[in-house]
Structures are given as C-alpha cells and as structure tokens.
Amino acid sequence: MSAAIPIVAPSPGSEQLAETPARPTKKDQAQRRTQCRNELIYGSCKFADSGCPFYHPSKEASVSFTTPPVTTSQPATPAPREMPSTPNTNTPSKGTSGLGGLSANVNAPIFVPKGFTPMLAGQANTPSSSTAPSTAPAETPTTQPTEYDYGDDFHFDYLDDTPYNKPNEITALAPPFVPNSQQTAEGYTPAIDPYAHEMNPYYAEEPVYPRQPLQYDLYNPPLPYMTNIPQQANPFLADDVREMLQRRSEAIMETSPVDYKLPDELHVYHSLVPIEPPGETRHPRVFQWPSISYKAISAKDGRPYILRRFEGFRLMHEAAFAAISVWNQIKHPGLVTLHEAFTTRAFGDSSLVFVFDYHPNSESLYMAHIKPKQPQQKAGRSQPHAPHLAEATMWSYAVQLADAMRVAHSHNLALRTLELTKVLLTGKNRVRVNCCGVFDVLNFNPAHNVIGFQQNDYMNFGKLLLELACNSTAAATNLPKSMDMVSKRYSPDLTKLILYLITPAGPPKNLDKLFEYIGSRRVLDELNAVSNYADSLEGQLMSELENARLVRLMTKLGFINERPEFDHDPRWSETGDRYIIKLFRDYVFHQVDIHGNPVVNLSHVLACLNKLDAGIDERVMLVSRDEQSCLVVSYKDIKSAIETAFTDLSRASVR
Numbered sequence: 001m002s003a004a005i006p007i008v009a010p011s012p013g014s015e016q017l018a019e020t021p022a023r024p025t026k027k028d029q030a031q032r033r034t035q036c037r038n039e040l041i042y043g044s045c046k047f048a049d050s051g052c053p054f055y056h057p058s059k060e061a062s063v064s065f066t067t068p069p070v071t072t073s074q075p076a077t078p079a080p081r082e083m084p085s086t087p088n089t090n091t092p093s094k095g096t097s098g099l100g101g102l103s104a105n106v107n108a109p110i111f112v113p114k115g116f117t118p119m120l121a122g123q124a125n126t127p128s129s130s131t132a133p134s135t136a137p138a139e140t141p142t143t144q145p146t147e148y149d150y151g152d153d154f155h156f157d158y159l160d161d162t163p164y165n166k167p168n169e170i171t172a173l174a175p176p177f178v179p180n181s182q183q184t185a186e187g188y189t190p191a192i193d194p195y196a197h198e199m200n201p202y203y204a205e206e207p208v209y210p211r212q213p214l215q216y217d218l219y220n221p222p223l224p225y226m227t228n229i230p231q232q233a234n235p236f237l238a239d240d241v242r243e244m245l246q247r248r249s250e251a252i253m254e255t256s257p258v259d260y261k262l263p264d265e266l267h268v269y270h271s272l273v274p275i276e277p278p279g280e281t282r283h284p285r286v287f288q289w290p291s292i293s294y295k296a297i298s299a300k301d302g303r304p305y306i307l308r309r310f311e312g313f314r315l316m317h318e319a320a321f322a323a324i325s326v327w328n329q330i331k332h333p334g335l336v337t338l339h340e341a342f343t344t345r346a347f348g349d350s351s352l353v354f355v356f357d358y359h360p361n362s363e364s365l366y367m368a369h370i371k372p373k374q375p376q377q378k379a380g381r382s383q384p385h386a387p388h389l390a391e392a393t394m395w396s397y398a399v400q401l402a403d404a405m406r407v408a409h410s411h412n413l414a415l416r417t418l419e420l421t422k423v424l425l426t427g428k429n430r431v432r433v434n435c436c437g438v439f440d441v442l443n444f445n446p447a448h449n450v451i452g453f454q455q456n457d458y459m460n461f462g463k464l465l466l467e468l469a470c471n472s473t474a475a476a477t478n479l480p481k482s483m484d485m486v487s488k489r490y491s492p493d494l495t496k497l498i499l500y501l502i503t504p505a506g507p508p509k510n511l512d513k514l515f516e517y518i519g520s521r522r523v524l525d526e527l528n529a530v531s532n533y534a535d536s537l538e539g540q541l542m543s544e545l546e547n548a549r550l551v552r553l554m555t556k557l558g559f560i561n562e563r564p565e566f567d568h569d570p571r572w573s574e575t576g577d578r579y580i581i582k583l584f585r586d587y588v589f590h591q592v593d594i595h596g597n598p599v600v601n602l603s604h605v606l607a608c609l610n611k612l613d614a615g616i617d618e619r620v621m622l623v624s625r626d627e628q629s630c631l632v633v634s635y636k637d638i639k640s641a642i643e644t645a646f647t648d649l650s651r652a653s654v655r
C-alpha cells in the first residue's frame with residue numbers, strides 16, 4: 001500500500017462530472033467500496049451529498065478526523081514554500097513497498113493511507129491549536145492541469161474549501177516539531193535557523209516553523225571521547241585545517257610559469273618543477289656540491305617526489321649506493337624517506353639524483369624560525385615576530401629529533417644532516433630530518449667510521465638547538481655568550497641538554513644519556529600533544545565522513561534531476577517516481593519565503609538530506625510548482641525512488 005498521497009486540483013469540468021451521476025460501471029462499484037479520501041484526510045467531504053462516488057462513513061465514525069476552526073487568515077504566497085514535516089515518533093512505517101514500488105503506488109486507484117491514520121487519530125486526542133485548519137467554506141479553488149502524469153486510473157481528490165497545500169492544513173497533518181530527549185541531543189541549538197521568523201508568516205503569534213535540528217542519529221556529533229579537544233560548532237572541516245590541506249593540494253599541483261628547459265622525463269619521473277628559483281644562495285651550504293631540488297611526479301605510482309640533483313657530480317664507487325637501500329627501509333615520522341638514487345645525463349651534465357618523499361608546503365627550520373621576515377599585518381597593525389621559540393616547541397623538536405637520531409643509529413647509520421636548513425617543518429610542530437643518506441654517497445669512503453659520525457650527530461643536534469634558542473645561525477661561534485642567553489630565556493633543563501650535546505669533552509655520548517637529559521615527562525608531553533592532535537583530526541574526519549555521504553546523495557540527485565532524456569523518453573526525469581524526486585529537490589533547495597525570496601537555509605538542507613540518506617518513515621509534503629497538487633511521501637519512499645532511478649541509470653551506463 002502506498003505511502004504517497006497525491007492530492008491534485010480537479011481538471012476543468014470535473015465538478016460537472018461529479019454532479020452528473022454516471023452509469024454505474026465496475027470501476028464505480030469499486031469506488032463505492034472505497035472510503036473517500038477527503039473523509040480520511042479532512043474528516044468530511046463536501047461532495048458527500050452531491051455525487052462523490054466514494055464511500056462516506058457516518059459522522060460519528062469520522063469524528064476523530066474533524067479539524068478545529070481556523071483563526072489565522074489565509075495567505076496568498078508563491079510556491080514552493082517551507083513545509084513542516086512530520087516527526088515519525090507516533091507513525092510507525094506501514095506498507096511501503098520498497099524500491100521501485102512507488103510509481104505503482106502513486107497510480108493506484110484505491111488508496112488507504114494506513115500509516116497516516118494513527119497520526120490523525122492521535123491528533124484528535126490532542127487539544128486543538130489556534131493554527132489548525134478551517135473547514136469553513138471558501139472560494140472554489142482554481143482548477144489547473146497537474147504536471148504529474150498519474151494515468152487513467154488515478155483517483156483525483158477534489159480540493160475542498162481548505163486546500164490541502166495551505167500551510168495551516170499542513171500543520172494539522174504535521175504538528176510542529178517538538179524536540180524530545182533524543183532530538184535535543186548535542187549539536188542542536190534552538191536558534192539554529194536564522195530564517196525561522198521569516199518562514200512563519202502565517203504564525204506570527206505562535207511561531208511553529210519546524211527548525212531543522214541535526215538529530216544525533218542522522219548527523220553525528222564529535223565522538224564522545226573527544227572531550228580532550230575543543231568542540232567545534234561547525235559541522236564541516238575547521239577553517240585552518242581546510243586551508244592547510246588546500247594549500248598542500250595546490251603545492252602538489254603547482255607548475256612552473258618559467259620554462260627552465262628541464263628534461264620531460266627523468267628515469268620514471270616527469271613534470272619537473274624547481275622547488276626554489278635556481279641560482280640563489282641565502283645561507284651557508286651544507287653540501288660542498290651545488291644542488292637543486294625539483295618536485296616531480298612518478299609515472300609508477302602518480303605520486304609527487306623531490307628529486308635533489310647534484311650538478312656535475314661523478315660517482316666513483318658503485319658501492320656508495322649500498323647505504324641507499326638501508327635508508328630506504330627506514331620509515332620513520334622524524335625522517336624524510338629516501339627512495340632511491342641514480343646518476344643521469346638528462347640535464348646535459350653528469351648529475352647525481354636522490355629521490356625523497358615530497359612534503360608539500362614544508363619549510364626548513366631556518367626558513368621558519370631564523371630567516372628575517374616581513375612583519376605580519378593583523379587587523380591593520382603590524383605584528384612583531386615572537387622574539388624566540390617557546391620552550392614547549394623547543395622540547396617538542398628535541399624529542400622528535402632525538403627519536404629520529406635513535407632510529408638512524410639503531411640501523412648503524414648516522415643522520416649527518418642535523419642542520420637548520422636540512423630539518424623540515426612539515427606540519428604543525430612536526431619536524432623531519434631531510435637529505436639523510438646524501439653524505440653517505442657524496443663523501444663515500446669504504447673505511448669510514450660510523451661511530452664518529454654518530455658522535456657528530458650529537459654535536460650537530462646541540463648546535464641546532466642552540467641556534468634555535470638564540471635565533472641565530474652564528475650562535476655557535478660565541479658559546480659562552482650564547483649559553484648565557486639560553487639560560488636566561490629557557491629552563492635549566494634545556495640549558496643542561498644543550499650543554500651536554502655541544503660539549504666535546506667527556507665520555508662518548510649515547511642515546512640513554514640523551515633521553516635522560518630530555519626526561520620522560522617531556523616525552524609524555526609530546527605523546528599527549530600528538531594524541532590530542534590525532535583526536536582533533538579524527539573529529540574533523542568524522543564531519544567529512546558525514547559530508548561525503550551527502551555528496552554521494554547530491555550526486556545521485558544531480559544525475560536524475562533535469563535529465564533531458566533517458567530510455568528514449570524526454571520526460572523521464574519528470575514522470576513516475578522521478579516526479580517525486582523533482583518535487584523533493586524543490587522542497588530542499590528551492591524554497592521561497594513569503595516575499596518570494598530564496599530561502600538559503602543550510603540546516604534545512606542538511607537535515608533533509610540526512611533524513612533522506614537514513615530513509616526514515618517521517619513524511620514530507622511536496623507541493624508542485626503551480627501549487628495545484630501535492631504529495632505526502634516518506635523519506636523512505638523518496639530514497640527508494642532515488643535508488644530505483646539511479647540503478648536504472650547505472651545499468652544503462654554499463655550497457
């Protein structure tokens with residue numbers, strides 16, 4: 001049995017027909033056995049005594065359907081307009097036939113809205129409100145041909161003096177939303193709808209515009225265990241996270257406006273773009289060979305990589321590449337992964353190329369913290385840069401870099417590039433050591449002493465922290481002065497750590513001693529910070545998960561709505577179940593207020609689409625654009641209609 005209740009204007013002359021008794025046919029006899037829908041919906045049929053062919057029960061029987069008198073004036077407004085929808089708490093699902101059944105149901109000649117009755121009956125027990133519809137006679141409505149092709153058998157209801165598509169009638173059928181304990185769940189703000197006052201022109205005294213709460217079961221709030229992170233009111237990705245990801249995505253796709261005459265292809269890489277304009281030297285170089293870095297795309301996996309090219313380098317020992325395979329096996333969050341190295345003549349010289357992971361929009365610690373910057377403008381005022389790094393940031397870097405060192409040393413390797421320009425800031429407080437393995441090839445020596453390089457790592461680490469603490473690349477040239485500055489700016493613990501690292505004298509340094517200086521509390525602080533950040537990102541992902549559902553839904557609507565032709569039928573998207581989908585689209589997106597201005601109400605759209613996605617039994621009244629017909633359908637039915645239409649389209653697309 002259908003849940004769709006089409007109510008349309010009679011065609012011209014239908015009233016005439018109603019008054020002229022026709023010859024009893026088989027169809028007429030069937031009609032006489034069918035209860036008149038006006039009785040069911042409005043409680044009475046004004047044509048009961050003047051030729052309505054349907055069955056009319058006695059007045060006592062239909063008493064529960066009578067509607068109280070109206071006190072508000074009838075408006076004349078454009079369509080479509082915001083319609084209150086009916087919460088389904090009292091209306092269990094009955095008889096909706098699932099996928100594809102809607103067309104048949106809509107065209108069914110006999111209609112008994114089973115799921116509807118309890119709601120109406122429930123209303124009879126509720127005290128009537130002043131906004132209830134009128135049963136008083138009014139003008140006979142204009143009769144327009146309906147847009148919907150219902151077929152010959154379709155039962156037309158005569159619009160009585162209280163047209164069904166008037167808002168006060170709708171209120172009677174769909175009482176205003178009253179938040180229950182579930183609906184007042186987290187995330188629902190009573191003042192969520194800025195249009196509420198505009199959308200209730202008929203209820204100025206008692207606003208009953210159904211605000212569209214984001215129900216917890218349809219739109220999930222952040223996970224409960226996320227109480228350790230600030231809650232965000234925005235159901236979408238936070239602005240700063242969106243901007244960060246957007247910038248990264250742009251950086252990946254960036255191309256060079258200048259033609260640098262680079263090879264089109266290099267090994268398996270193509271689309272080479274220099275990371276920095278070539279030829280500029282801004283700070284002491286770490287490597288004795290000039291190098292230039294390119295972003296390139298791998299033809300193997302389509303991912304971006306960094307190609308660091310050493311110009312004019314001649315490789316003397318093939319064995320130098322042995323370290324590359326070891327570095328390649330180390331995947332650590334504190335290291336920029338080295339993938340491979342090769343020599344090439346594609347640039348017109350003999351070049352050595354290292355391939356690293358590409359971290360879009362990253363910058364070196366030198367660029368981020370030491371390089372002088374233009375003062376930033378905020379609210380029209382220039383903001384001075386922080387004079388020095390916060391102690392917590394210093395410890396965070398120290399913990400991450402110490403762990404990167406630990407993993408390299410445990411593989412019997414040395415980092416050798418713990419320098420301000422070779423440590424990349426790849427995210428919020430996330431540092432990674434870059435260019436690991438480069439020295440192992442550039443300065444290859446079969447008799448090299450890895451322990452000596454590892455001891456140098458401690459020295460370089462101390463120097464890097466000192467330079468960051470003093471905000472200067474020259475800090476190591478005057479140690480007493482620099483250490484004095486550090487002790488004034490930072491805690492004794494940090495001063496002791498730097499002193500331990502940069503002092504050459506004493507026994508060989510080791511990781512245990514290093515972590516003793518750092519202290520387990522600092523490591524746990526870092527763990528907490530990372531966990532909080534992971535939680536916050538997970539919360540953000542959660543909101544994107546919801547949005548992805550809605551995008552899929554809107555994509556389906558886009559495939560179906562306004563399709564010019566399908567299955568050799570130019571009216572495919574306007575007929576059958578698709579007509580319901582069209583009306584639903586109008587209901588969700590094309591509402592207008594009393595002045596005919598568009599209602600751009602995001603919470604309404606989100607609530608409708610979420611209900612649709614969940615396919616709930618709640619009913620919604622869809623009104624045709626000429627306001628002459630309306631359908632009462634459940635979200636479940638609309639979902640079925642969309643699924644059926646989309647499945648038809650998908651099937652045809654693979655044929």
Ligand SMILES: Nc1ncnc2c1ncn2[C@@H]1O[C@H](COP(=O)(O)OP(=O)(O)OP(=O)(O)O)[C@@H](O)[C@H]1O
Nearest residue numbers: 275285286287291293306356357358359362363364
């Ligand atoms: N793997 C990478 N992923 C993303 N960006 C990188 C990567 N490596 C380097 N960069 C970018 O290139 C910039 C320059 O780094 P690079 O190591 O080339 O410094 P440099 O100034 O050329 O130093 P040097 O001359 O000593 O090699 C960095 O600040 C960073 O923005």
